[in-house]
Amino acid sequence: MSAPANNATSAATIAAAIADTRAIAAQAEMVTVRKGLPWWRLLARDPLALCAAVWLVLMLLCMLAGPEWLGKAATDINLRARNLPPGSTEKGWIMFLGSDALGRSMLARLVVASRNTLTVAFTAVVVAMLLGGVLGLIAGYIGRGVGNLIMRLSDVVQSFPSLLLAVVVLYMLEPRVANLIIVLAVTRIPSYLRVTRAQVLEIRERGFVDAARAMGGSSTHILWRHVVPIVAPTLLTILTVDFAIVMLAESGLSFLGIGIQPPEITWGLMVAQGRNYLTQAWWLAFFPGLAIMITTLSANLLSNWLRLVTDPVQRWRLEAPKTAVKTNA
């Protein structure tokens, strides 16, 4: 697993998101009249984001309908077509991406595995974001006793190697999907918690929070109406980065045999199983790995686009006429 590299990217993305929030305040005398384009027109203007969206929609369809549609093809053993290389449709289009050591279609298995992979990763990061976000809001806004307690608990979770924690918990409990999600979510909570707390500490000193108080806003009103909308884009950015980390963590756990158990499959498990055949049949590990990479990349690209669209100060970058962008470049 490439944990250090992922941490580096996530740190950079988070820093960029925070810098953007600051830039909002720094923009002083920019007066423009905005026409306001619908979101789908803005998506069409950004080809990379469009590709990412198309891929993610495709993945969503696979996730929803895949197992019902190709479930049989994914489990049908065909010993005459063992380790079939990709690129030929001799045995039908279903074998286009080759077959595994038992002659099962790679394509079908990839599609079927998308449900487990995406459900685990998505649920885990969303749960982590919600819990981490709420705890971070409390720690940042209330502070003192409760805040310190929350921060020390987060220290405990962080100081424990997440993989070790997962191994212990999953060894003691059953390695079921629900337990896997819980373990992965708990280990991801601290990053959301810390970022949220840091941002809340800064935002609560800003002028508009005082203005909201002077106008009679209660603490909950200020938190939900003024603090959360500013923290949310940052959290969403971490979420997409975390999505990749969690997918890799899940494959690591599956690799160790305490994650998803066969015959259930995930992309991570497919990579793990393909490792044994790496010299004879590279496609067994390559395609699921590629699927992980493209999906996380798409999530990142789309979240970048989303951040631009939801940021009133940055939105013009997408709305500006194409020709103007070209002359600048």
Next chain:
Amino acid sequence: MPDAGAPLLEVNDLRVEFRSGREIVRAVNGATFSVRRGETAAVLGESGSGKSVTAAAIMRLLASPPAHITGGSIRFNGIDVLGTPMSEWRQRCGRELGMVFQDALASLNPVFSVGWQVAEPFRAHGILDTRAALERAEALLGRVGIPEPHARARDYPHQFSGGMRQRVMIAMAIALDPSLLIADEPTTALDVTVQAQIMDLLLDLQRERHMAMVLITHDLGVVAEVADHVAVMYGGRVVESGRVRDVLSRPAHPYTLALLESVPRADLDQQQLNPIVGSPPDMATLPVGCSFHPRCRRASEQCRASSPPGVEVAPGHHAECFHAQAVFDGR
């Protein structure tokens, strides 16, 4: 109901400290002034004189720690402000008191449209639903002089100029028709022509809605033009107070006198300005005796030893100085 003659806001000997580590900064050490319904009181002082802290203390915006209100009282509309539970006080904020801040860009949330923000008071107090609140917000934006309010309501704070932003701030503050408006240096961040427009707008609204106004400012010209009463602050104390005409035409405190003399005038052929020598006091280590004595031309032994008493040089005209009568008489 309190009678019409009683002041709407009464600040009496207010004291505010900021404690950080071992250092104690006494930002306000005895601020006394009052405002009647429909009147304007100016709190005049240079930076660091405690005027903005006083305003924040009235709205109860000071975070504690580090700020501690160590003495004095604030009465608004007959109730004891500092003794009211915070949740109850927040109910009154917005409805009965509004506040305009100095830096409108920082005081508006960058991620919401201005229409949304002007509509916020209605929704925060549960007065109107979203749609009705937005309609009222557009009407308010029109009232404060924003052209095409319907279209502009959807724009964001960064798309407005400084003056227009301050108009949005004002629209937010007067949304619920408060009886008192606290304006904390509302025109400081603006250029001079816009300053005049904003002051005119504030005065218009004040007359139209019969609001009282506390105007925090360091601008003598603004005070002379718009205020009924003035309280001059120095070193966290109100050192002179009274009707604007009385105080500015015949000051009784050496500081007020020095302020008036330091104003650059275009109509006189001045070779040089007359600044007040020295710098404002460090609020953590205020001088013993009168806090103005290190910069005062009239400082005597008495001034260095003990704090001067309040003197009423004329009816309603107070000054805290041993030499008040002499200054008042022009000696």
